[in-house]
Amino acid sequence: MEARVVGVDVGSVALGRFAWAALDAPALSLTGQGTDPESAVRALAAALTSGGRAALVLEAPMSVPVPVTDRADGWQALGRARTGEGNRPWSAGAGAGVLATGVAQAAWMLGRVVDAVPGVAATTRPDRWTAAHGPRLLLTEALVSGAGKPVPTEAGPHAADAEAAARILAERLPRLPALASDVxxxxxxxxxxxxxxxxxxxxxxxxxxxxxxVLVLVARPAAQGDAGRR
Incomplete structure (x- = not known):
C-alpha cells in the first residue's frame, strides 16, 4: 500500500519538544522532518491533495477507558490503565500530561487539515481506511517508551521518537486491516x-x-544494528 505516514512526538511547542517525521510507504523512506505543527500538516496535505492516502500517528494517549455507567460502583475503575500499557498508564503523571497536550495539538492540526484539504474524510479504523473508496486519512496512536525508545538521531531525541512513531505504522501497513492493536x-x-x-x-x-x-502500536526494541541505519 502506498501512503504517507506522519509521526508526531507530542510535546511543548514553546520549549521545543514537538517534532514530526514523514515516511512514504512502501519504500519506508524518510521524506521530511520538522519541529512545528504547521509543517506537519503540510506534509500530510501534500499527500492528500494529490489524491493519495495519509496517516497521522500521534505519540500520546488518544483513547481512554470509561467504565460502565449502568452500575453505581462503576466509578471504582476510573483511571485504570488500558490493556497493554503495562506500567505506563495513560492516567499517570507523564501520560496524563502528554494526553492533554496531544488533544489540543491534534485538534489544531486536524483543523488545519480541513483548511488545506476541504472535504477530506478521516477514520480511526484501519478497515475503513483500506477499503476501496474509503476515507484517505487514518488517525492512530503510537507508544514509544521504555525498551522501544529509539537511539537519538542528529536531529535530537524528539525527532527520533517522531520517526519511530511513523515507522511503527509504515512498516506494518501490509498487515492492515487485520493488524491488532497493541493497546x-x-x-x-x-x-x-x-x-x-x-x-x-x-x-x-x-x-x-x-x-x-484507536489503533495503538507499541514500539519494540530496535534489532541489533538498526540504530546505525537510521
Missing amino acids: NCAPHRPFNLLAAAALWAGLDIPRDELHQD
Whole structure:
C-alpha cells in the first residue's frame, strides 16, 4: 500500500519538544522532518491533495477507558490503565500530561487539515481506511517508551521518537486491516479522543468512532544494528 505516514512526538511547542517525521510507504523512506505543527500538516496535505492516502500517528494517549455507567460502583475503575500499557498508564503523571497536550495539538492540526484539504474524510479504523473508496486519512496512536525508545538521531531525541512513531505504522501497513492493536480499552468502553478532535475540527468522520478503540502500536526494541541505519 502506498501512503504517507506522519509521526508526531507530542510535546511543548514553546520549549521545543514537538517534532514530526514523514515516511512514504512502501519504500519506508524518510521524506521530511520538522519541529512545528504547521509543517506537519503540510506534509500530510501534500499527500492528500494529490489524491493519495495519509496517516497521522500521534505519540500520546488518544483513547481512554470509561467504565460502565449502568452500575453505581462503576466509578471504582476510573483511571485504570488500558490493556497493554503495562506500567505506563495513560492516567499517570507523564501520560496524563502528554494526553492533554496531544488533544489540543491534534485538534489544531486536524483543523488545519480541513483548511488545506476541504472535504477530506478521516477514520480511526484501519478497515475503513483500506477499503476501496474509503476515507484517505487514518488517525492512530503510537507508544514509544521504555525498551522501544529509539537511539537519538542528529536531529535530537524528539525527532527520533517522531520517526519511530511513523515507522511503527509504515512498516506494518501490509498487515492492515487485520493488524491488532497493541493497546485497547477493554473491558471498558473506549472514549476515542482522536475521533472527538476530528469532529471538533470539522473533518468528515463517522460519529460511531467516538465509542471505538484507536489503533495503538507499541514500539519494540530496535534489532541489533538498526540504530546505525537510521
